[in-house]
Amino acid sequence: MLEAIISLAFTTFLLLGSPGPAPLALAAVGASSGIREGVPFLLGILSGLLVAIVASATGLGALLLSFPQLTHLLQVAALLYLLYVAYKIATNKSALSSTGDKSVGFMDGFILNLFNPKAYAACIAIFANTALPFESQVQASVVAASILFAVAIVADALWLYFGGVLHRVVKTSQQLRYLRLFFASLLVLLLGYVTLSSNLILSF
Numbered sequence: 726m727l728e729a730i731i732s733l734a735f736t737t738f739l740l741l742g743s744p745g746p747a748p749l750a751l752a753a754v755g756a757s758s759g760i761r762e763g764v765p766f767l768l769g770i771l772s773g774l775l776v777a778i779v780a781s782a783t784g785l786g787a788l789l790l791s792f793p794q795l796t797h798l799l800q801v802a803a804l805l806y807l808l809y810v811a812y813k814i815a816t817n818k819s820a821l822s823s824t825g826d827k828s829v830g831f832m833d834g835f836i837l838n839l840f841n842p843k844a845y846a847a848c849i850a851i852f853a854n855t856a857l858p859f860e861s862q863v864q865a866s867v868v869a870a871s872i873l874f875a876v877a878i879v880a881d882a883l884w885l886y887f888g889g890v891l892h893r894v895v896k897t898s899q900q901l902r903y904l905r906l907f908f909a910s911l912l913v914l915l916l917g918y919v920t921l922s923s924n925l926i927l928s929f
Contacts, residue, residue, distance in 0.1 A: 726858055730872060733855050737873050740847045741774075742880030746807050746916055747837065750814075751881055753908035754829050755888020757814045757901075763885045769834025774844055774877055781848035782866045789845060796842050803840040807916055810837065815909035848873065 742748065747770060754763040780786040790796050813828045838844050851873055852866065859865040888908075895901045 729855070729857050733851070733857070733869060733872050734876050736854070737851055737876040738880055740851065741877050742883070746912060747841065748881065748884040749908070749912050749915055750807060750810055750837070751884040752888035752891075753811070753814050753905075753912055755885040756891040756908050757817050757888070757905045758819060758829070759892045760885060760889030763829075763889065765831040766829050766834040767881055767885050769831040769836075770838050770881055771834075771874070771878060772831075773835045773838025773841070774848075775874060776839055777841070777844040777848050778870050778873055781845055781852055782870050786845040786849050790842060790849070799840050799842045803837065803842070804916060804920060806833075806837050806840060808913065809833075811909040811912040811916075814912070815906055817905055 751763065751767060751770065754766045757763075777786060780789065810829060810833055813833070817828050852869060855865075855869050857865040857868055859868065891904060892901075895904055
């Protein structure tokens with residue numbers, strides 16, 4: 726049992742915690758506005774992932790991805806929304822001393838992962854390759870989903886924290902502006918690279 730749980734946790738961390746557009750967006754929001762102001766975006770990302778987890782566990786995720794045109798449409802929507810998030814990060818005008826800018830928040834994160842077919846594909850792959858030793862398939866799915874979500878919380882929170890650390894290092898508004906532009910540009914470049922190298926299959 727313990728070995729299966731560790732294997733599931735490790736696989737989940739590699740799939741959902743590896744560098745990609747969504748983790749980078751979390752770091753960018755943390756660097757732009759700080760950890761506290763990035764929490765709503767984090768909660769949105771996790772809520773969207775929770776939808777993907779439930780859909781994958783119940784078979785709805787596989788049904789969704791069985792329609793290539795719909796999958797392609799979701800990929801394009803996720804790409805465009807990430808570009809929109811990058812724009813909002815770049816144009817964030819809150820100062821270091823302000824209480825925070827709400828330009829990137831819960832709904833941005835939620836919509837981003839809700840439209841992200843790779844979130845569904847990753848969850849489906851995890852469930853398909855997980856064999857927890859329970860007699861009941863329902864119990865095994867619930868435990869697997871709980872572990873998957875718990876690991877995702879840790880992985881995504883670490884990316885937000887990384888950005889927040891950079892935000893604390895910044896001393897002037899000019900440096901903060903450059904940091905925001907850097908992360909927004911990096912996000913756009915990464916999106917372009919992933920899109921060109923994988924034919925719009927975004928590695929979120």
